[in-house]
Amino acid sequence: MxxxxxxxxxxxxxxxxxxxxxxxxxxxxxxxxxxxxxxxxxxxxxxxxxxxxxxxxxxxxxxxxxxxxxxxxxxxxxxxxxxxxxxxxxxxxxxxxxxxxxxxxxxxxxxxxxxxxxxxxxxxxxxxxxxxxxxxKANQGKFDFIPTEQDLREAIDKKQLILYYQPQINMKTECLHGAEVLVRWLHPEFGLIYPDKFIALAEQTGLIEQLSEEVIHLAIKQSVHWQKLNRATRLSINISAQNITSLKLPEQLRMLVKKYEIDPSMIVLELTESALMDSEVTSLDIFTRFRLKGFQLSIDDFGTGYSSLSQLHKIPFTELKIDQSFVTNMKQEKESMAIVETCIMLAHKLNMEAVAEGIEDKETWDLLSAEGCDIAQGYYIARPMPADQFDKWQFNE
Structure with a gap:
């Protein structure tokens, strides 16, 4: 048409x-x-x-x-x-x-x-x-896949979840800083399925705890592999709001990194600021203990929630991740530019690193660099990729 x-x-x-x-x-x-x-x-x-x-x-x-x-x-x-x-x-x-x-x-x-x-x-x-x-033409006779709870449960049990890694770059040195861990579902019939198809289902059905546990295990095993090759890489793992309702979680993660002999500071736990509002007292308990056990904490999608400043004041974050909607629009909109500048300044005043995601071109990179942003992530640098591609990848190659 x-x-x-x-x-x-x-x-x-x-x-x-x-x-x-x-x-x-x-x-x-x-x-x-x-x-x-x-x-x-x-x-x-x-x-x-x-x-x-x-x-x-x-x-x-x-x-x-x-x-x-x-x-x-x-x-x-x-x-x-x-x-x-x-x-x-x-x-x-x-x-x-x-x-x-x-x-x-x-x-x-x-x-x-x-x-x-x-x-x-x-x-x-x-x-x-x-x-x-x-x-x-390639998919004649197939219907759009809408997973059920049983489908997702089988995917977790049968080890169909795989991880992709999106590089994060230190803007001053232009060296690799780390990678964000992104889960994918490799379905035997429908191929690669993205998280927008199954994360909400996992949260609605209570499978998010099992899914997150599988993602964390896979990420730590990959970290061990890279460590043995002298390529230790800091990994950022997204945590659902439902994952921070268990007071046992910090100790469980500490035992896991101890078992695999991983430095906990190489693990960054990312949580969106809106998720923190659901159970502030519990999250404050859990996140403070995460920091005591050596893990790094990131507040993700910063600027889109309603209680940002109070959360930054109360919870010991080490990283502030600026929402990509502001980063993407900062070239065209003075309002977005002002928000990005303020986020970077706020992060530094609170002794946090400022991370910008959604960087799609050099002009945006240059603007962020001029403002003193610490860490960069986005398609300008690289798209998410499997571990074997990540091993061969180099920035500005």
């Missing part, structure tokens, strides 16, 4: 300018100066909407509300000449409503940047369609 592009803007000159840019790329373009006429359309996943926020008859926020109420599957590009802060708030609102916001632009629009973005978008769409076609 071909892309349709709908321009919704009350300004005639802007509509004409956008049509001039969009038509050579997508062809099928229609402009609406009155939003109510646009909202009568039936939209599909291939459609793209370029929406102005500041319109007299019906503003862009009202349009966003309508699209959200009707669960619009279309992609959304927001534009505004009013205020960059308002544009950012509108984007946040649309995303929280489940809409697919793919970019934002301030007026006057940089036509070169917009043209490059739309051309790239068109090329990616064509590539996705080709991949989808090839996958459909």
């Amino acid at each position: 071909m892309n349709r592009v709908f321009i919704v803007d009350d300004d005639t000159l802007t509509c004409n300018l956008l049509k001039t840019i969009v038509e050579p790329i997508f062809g099928n373009v229609e402009a609406f100066q009155h939003p109510r006429a646009f909202l009568t359309l039936s939209l599909n996943k291939q459609d793209i909407i370029i929406l102005d926020l500041m319109m007299p008859d019906m503003d862009g926020i009202e349009v966003i509300r309508h699209l959200a109420e009707h669960k619009s599957p279309a992609s959304l590009i927001l534009i505004s000449g009013y205020d960059s802060g308002v544009l950012h708030s509108a984007e946040t609102l649309a995303l929280s409503c489940g809409l697919n916001v793919i970019n934002t632009f301030t007026k006057p629009i940089n036509t070169e940047v917009l043209t490059c973005f739309l051309t790239s978008l068109s090329n990616r769409q064509a590539q996705r369609e080709l991949v989808s076609f090839n996958n459909d």
Whole structure:
């Protein structure tokens, strides 16, 4: 199905300018100066909407509300000449409503940047369609795999879980600092299954404790292997909120690293700040004991929760991991840039290392380096990879 592009803007000159840019790329373009006429359309996943926020008859926020109420599957590009802060708030609102916001632009629009973005978008769409076609041919007769509790239980029991490792780089030395451990499910029929398909299921069914135990065992065994090769690597392991309800966990992990003769400081336990809010007293007990036993602690996705500063004050974290949404947008948004700067400063004031995830290009790396960020992670450095590939990988090779 071909892309349709709908321009919704009350300004005639802007509509004409956008049509001039969009038509050579997508062809099928229609402009609406009155939003109510646009909202009568039936939209599909291939459609793209370029929406102005500041319109007299019906503003862009009202349009966003309508699209959200009707669960619009279309992609959304927001534009505004009013205020960059308002544009950012509108984007946040649309995303929280489940809409697919793919970019934002301030007026006057940089036509070169917009043209490059739309051309790239068109090329990616064509590539996705080709991949989808090839996958459909390869998987005829197969249904999308929706795992059950029994499927996941068998995966754990039959050792179908495997680990991938995403490198983390020291930004000053550009040497390997460590790696984040990411679990994958190697299904005998459906191949590699990503955690978004089974982590929530594990938490809902109570299997998260067994799953986490398997991940920790696999990570420590890999750490032992690397240690024997004189390639000791610090490993960051994600911990679910449900994992910190057991007061026995710190001692269990201490016995495990003692058994394998691993330095506990080579293990970083990552927990999202929102997860800490569920049982503050218990988590404070457990995390303090983790630190007493030599483990490192990381507060993950920092900046997205509601009690960040109080948690940083109470729990002895050694690492602050800046949420990738801020890192990804720091080039385009002064608000995101300010948040990243503040997170780095806060980490250093509290004697923690600042880790930035989601770095996708050199420009973002350079901005973070200039701000004194300590550790970098993201596709610019490397994608997650199996242990054998990690062994051969080198930064900037």
